[in-house]
Amino acid sequence: MNKPIYRRVLLKISGEALAGSQHRGLDFQVIGEVCDVVKKCVELGVQVGIVVGGGNFWRGLKDGGDSMERTRADHMGMLATVINALAVADSLEQRGVEVRVQTAIAMNEIAEPYIRGRAIRHLEKGRVVIFGCGTGNPYFSTDTGAVLRAAEIEADAILLAKNIDGVYSADPMKDPTAVKFDEITYDEILARHLMVMDSTATSLSMDNHIPIVLFALKDPENILRVVLGEQVGTIVKEEIS
Numbered sequence: 001m002n003k004p005i006y007r008r009v010l011l012k013i014s015g016e017a018l019a020g021s022q023h024r025g026l027d028f029q030v031i032g033e034v035c036d037v038v039k040k041c042v043e044l045g046v047q048v049g050i051v052v053g054g055g056n057f058w059r060g061l062k063d064g065g066d067s068m069e070r071t072r073a074d075h076m077g078m079l080a081t082v083i084n085a086l087a088v089a090d091s092l093e094q095r096g097v098e099v100r101v102q103t104a105i106a107m108n109e110i111a112e113p114y115i116r117g118r119a120i121r122h123l124e125k126g127r128v129v130i131f132g133c134g135t136g137n138p139y140f141s142t143d144t145g146a147v148l149r150a151a152e153i154e155a156d157a158i159l160l161a162k163n164i165d166g167v168y169s170a171d172p173m174k175d176p177t178a179v180k181f182d183e184i185t186y187d188e189i190l191a192r193h194l195m196v197m198d199s200t201a202t203s204l205s206m207d208n209h210i211p212i213v214l215f216a217l218k219d220p221e222n223i224l225r226v227v228l229g230e231q232v233g234t235i236v237k238e239e240i241s
Contacts, residue, residue: 005229008047008123010150011038011159012143015084017217019056026056026087033220034161035091038128041227042097047123049153050130051146052088054080074138078105081142085132086110098127104136104145116152123153143197144204151208158205158212159226160197165216166234167196182231183240196236205236212236 013034020027041048057080058073085101092099100122101111111132112118122129134145143160150158167189170178186206189196196202196214205212215222215233225232 002228004041004044004046004227006046006156006227008049008153008155009041009157009159009227010049010051010146010153010155011161011223012051012146013053013084013088013161013217014163015053015055015057015080017161017163018052018084018087024056026084028087028091030217030220031087031091034217034223035088035095035097037220037223038092039095039097040224042126042128044227046227047126048128049119049123049149049155050085050088050128051134051142051149052081052084052130052132053142054078054084056080057083071138075105077142078133078136081134082107082111082132085130089130092128098125099130100127101130101132104131104133119149120153129153141198141201143201147197147201147204147208147210150210151204155210157226158210159223160212160214161217161223162214163216163218164214165218167194167214167236169194171195181234183235183237185238185240186236189236196234202236206238209238 020030038048054077058076089099089101102114103111104114106113119129131149134142135148166180167184168178168180172178189202213226213235222232
């Protein structure tokens with residue numbers, strides 16, 4: 001097997017991906033398959049941080065809509081990410097992988113508070129660290145939380161596992177002529193308003209020079225393929241080679 005090209009990665013998994021075909025709640029078969037691959041990465045010596053979304057339970061802006069005050073709706077979304085973080089942590093532990101859950105909002109009875117130095121020590125000891133509650137602030141997405149944590153732990157890349165297999169020139173579900181990119185720059189993503197991540201997350205990643213690899217989680221082995229340097233999905237970076 002080839003050697004990993006990354007020493008430390010931040011894996012962002014959408015909540016919707018964890019729900020599998022049922023689209024709501026948790027699909028433990030999907031979670032188990034993801035954790036099997038994460039274990040392989042750890043066994044190769046890759047340090048893995050994970051940020052999970054909460055959209056399989058609650059999306060603050062979308063689900064709260066005009067019915068709730070935005071801050072409260074976003075706080076509910078943060079709690080949804082913790083449910084997912086605990087589920088992924090349990091699945092990893094069942095596979096013999098050491099894991100720690102850290103949350104941006106203190107809930108000491110069920111997780112560690114997020115402390116950068118402690119998170120890095122866990123990673124250096126071969127533990128997977130799962131970050132819950134996004135940034136801990138309303139009005140910021142878990143994509144922004146993922147980029148923030150990636151910058152803080154000095155990750156080599158952000159692995160963005162979603163329900164789509166790459167970045168397209170338009171929504172491929174609506175436009176059959178949409179073209180998939182193998183590589184694209186941050187600037188083009190922002191200029192063309194392509195929905196890779198929200199603009200805040202994309203700008204933060206660009207400012208901190210962190211490449212993003214977006215790929216489909218439908219085949220969890222894609223995580224390992226990206227770590228080993230195979231061409232999977234789309235890579236977003238500063239300059240196209």
